[in-house]
Amino acid sequence: MRMPVGADLVLHEEPDPESVRNIGPALGRVIERTARRWNTPLAIPLMDLRLEKFDLLARIGVSARDADAFHFTAPLDDPTLATLCAAVAGSSCPGSTARDEALQYIASIPGLFPIGMAIGPFSLVTRLMADPISAAAMAGRGQAPEDSEDVRILFQCLQVAEAAIHRSVRSQIAHGARAIMICEPAANTSFLSPRQLKSGSSIFERLVIEPNLRLKAVLDKGPCDLIFHDCGELIDPMVEAFAHRLHPVILSLGGSRKLWEDARLVPGDVVLYGNLPTKSFYSDGAMPIEEVVRRTGELLANMKACGHPHILGSECDVLSVPEARDTILKKVDAMMAVTAPADLARSS
Amino acid sequence: MALNQQLYDAVLNGDAKKAHAATVAAIAEGDAPMELIQESMVPAMKEVGRLFECEEYFVPELLLAARAMKSAMELLKPLLVASGQRMAVRVVIGTVKGDLHDIGKNIVASMLEGSGFEVIDLGTDVSPQSFVAAVEQRKPHVVCMSALLTVTMPAMKTTIDALQTAGLRTQVKVLIGGAPVTSQYAREIGADGYSENANAAVGLVKNLLAGEAA
Numbered sequence: 316m317r318m319p320v321g322a323d324l325v326l327h328e329e330p331d332p333e334s335v336r337n338i339g340p341a342l343g344r345v346i347e348r349t350a351r352r353w354n355t356p357l358a359i360p361l362m363d364l365r366l367e368k369f370d371l372l373a374r375i376g377v378s379a380r381d382a383d384a385f386h387f388t389a390p391l392d393d394p395t396l397a398t399l400c401a402a403v404a405g406s407s408c409p410g411s412t413a414r415d416e417a418l419q420y421i422a423s424i425p426g427l428f429p430i431g432m433a434i435g436p437f438s439l440v441t442r443l444m445a446d447p448i449s450a451a452a453m454a455g456r457g458q459a460p461e462d463s464e465d466v467r468i469l470f471q472c473l474q475v476a477e478a479a480i481h482r483s484v485r486s487q488i489a490h491g492a493r494a495i496m497i498c499e500p501a502a503n504t505s506f507l508s509p510r511q512l513k514s515g516s517s518i519f520e521r522l523v524i525e526p527n528l529r530l531k532a533v534l535d536k537g538p539c540d541l542i543f544h545d546c547g548e549l550i551d552p553m554v555e556a557f558a559h560r561l562h563p564v565i566l567s568l569g570g571s572r573k574l575w576e577d578a579r580l581v582p583g584d585v586v587l588y589g590n591l592p593t594k595s596f597y598s599d600g601a602m603p604i605e606e607v608v609r610r611t612g613e614l615l616a617n618m619k620a621c622g623h624p625h626i627l628g629s630e631c632d633v634l635s636v637p638e639a640r641d642t643i644l645k646k647v648d649a650m651m652a653v654t655a656p657a658d659l660a661r662s663s
Numbered sequence: 664m665a666l667n668q669q670l671y672d673a674v675l676n677g678d679a680k681k682a683h684a685a686t687v688a689a690i691a692e693g694d695a696p697m698e699l700i701q702e703s704m705v706p707a708m709k710e711v712g713r714l715f716e717c718e719e720y721f722v723p724e725l726l727l728a729a730r731a732m733k734s735a736m737e738l739l740k741p742l743l744v745a746s747g748q749r750m751a752v753r754v755v756i757g758t759v760k761g762d763l764h765d766i767g768k769n770i771v772a773s774m775l776e777g778s779g780f781e782v783i784d785l786g787t788d789v790s791p792q793s794f795v796a797a798v799e800q801r802k803p804h805v806v807c808m809s810a811l812l813t814v815t816m817p818a819m820k821t822t823i824d825a826l827q828t829a830g831l832r833t834q835v836k837v838l839i840g841g842a843p844v845t846s847q848y849a850r851e852i853g854a855d856g857y858s859e860n861a862n863a864a865v866g867l868v869k870n871l872l873a874g875e876a877a
Contacts, residue, residue: 383763384763384787384788441766445765445769446726446766446769447766448722448723448726448766448770449723449726449727449730451723452677452723452724452726452727453727455723504721504722505721505722505723506722506723507723508721508722508723508724509721510719510720510721510723510724511723594813594842594843595843595845597813597816597843598845598847598848598851600845600847600848600851601845601847601848634812634813634814635814636813636814636816636817637814637817638817639813
């Protein structure tokens with residue numbers, strides 16, 4: 316099987332893409348066309364990782380317009396925490412409503428597998444704070460919320476992020492999602508120090524694995540499968556933890572990983588997805604089409620040789636860049652057309 | 664241990680509280696602010712950069728060190744201003760129009776500041792006109808632009824074009840960075856340089872300005 320995370324490319328074939336984002340049935344048709352275009356039953360939606368933040372902050376009166384740039388700069392008081400964490404569903408932003416309605420539309424189409432999408436807890440935390448890296452590093456050094464205001468905000472943000480994401484996935488499951496792609500691109504070596512991890516810090520466990528295990532429990536209850544996506548720079552123990560501890564049905568990794576080497580770290584029943592460097596597809600200089608074809612062939616051959624289940628695809632969502640749309644599409648199509656050349660197996 | 668060594672260690676270890684305390688003590692003892700910066704803090708940040716290059720330190724350690732440096736700088740800056748001294752190099756930095764990602768930009772800003780540069784942070788979603796205005800008014804030596812998304816990268820070129828149209832392009836070095844950006848792209852749009860990480864950005868600024876001075 317092969318497919319890009321390509322709904323954004325198809326969305327931008329619409330005369331007014333920004334409106335379609337907020338209209339459920341129209342968005343559903345875009346996702347359906349995306350699946351048909353690349354001949355896959357997996358209906359992967361837009362990777363819009365802003366929605367949970369919009370819905371969360373709306374609870375305290377921050378408009379979607381202001382939400383993107385909003386950060387918590389002081390510890391949250393108890394009433395605010397209670398409002399943000401309340402399990403009861405609040406009003407959703409137009410994008411979230413459209414996402415759910417699109418899922419319902421996809422779920423009604425025989426032969427298509429409805430997939431939801433949500434930001435991961437830690438990645439949402441990093442969008443709720445101005446400097447999450449320092450706060451995580453201080454927590455990783457053992458500073459407790461009582462010792463540091465930054466650490467206190469960090470763990471409060473984690474608490475509200477988890478609540479927001481749980482509400483989001485429950486709603487998506489209620490609208491027909493049978494799997495949800497949880498995107499944790501911030502769980503990487505820029506945000507979480509490998510030096511700390513090596514010295515025995517539990518910070519990766521506390522900020523990434525434990526919250527995602529709690530999220531997985533919500534999905535399991537659905538029942539709904541976990542597709543876990545992290546296109547950040549990772550070290551092997553991170554990949555192992557995602558694969559073994561979270562045990563997703565599909566693990567999607569960024570272009571910096573060699574999937575055939577990562578296969579060693581991943582149980583045989585976790586499908587690896589990816590991971591052509593589609594973020595570079597806009598540039599013929601950085602990524603000529605011949606290189607796309609070569610890398611695709613290499614990946615296919617090596618995955619075949621290692622025998623690990625694999626879906627060929629993009630390293631992340633493939634965004635439609637205004638001046639490079641045709642260039643990107645040409646390379647995505649080239650990637651999808653490559654067959655595995657046997658002589659490239661184990662070539663790198 | 665001498666206070667300047669304490670300050671060096673505090674910055675190297677990313678301990679803002681100790682850096683603050685060592686600076687307070689050094690000021691009380693009459694140490695010259697510029698001396699503290701040049702002989703303790705800048706060498707500490709240089710060592711931080713070296714440790715980053717050899718993968719002993721990572722971005723979190725860089726940021727903690729920069730934070731420690733900043734806590735000391737906040738005490739020293741008013742003294743520098745009062746004595747008529749200023750940092751030699753001024754940098755304007757921002758995330759380009761349409762892009763609200765600020766973490767990468769903040770890391771670069773912290774590292775530049777930590778390396779002794781004056782940094783004017785324009786924030787995120789900065790229009791070409793705002794970059795132009797900042798160059799006109801603040802007269803920086805360097806403009807740094809960040810973009811995380813392929814869809815916002817073209818704003819880097821628009822900004823360079825705007826600097827050109829305003830007749831300011833030759834007055835500043837333009838550096839770009841961000842996840843999708845490459846050195847090839849920097850060349851294509853007429854930037855002076857590209858850096859793939861915050862530590863390299865510091866070196867690049869120094870090299871570009873040294874080249875200009877040579």
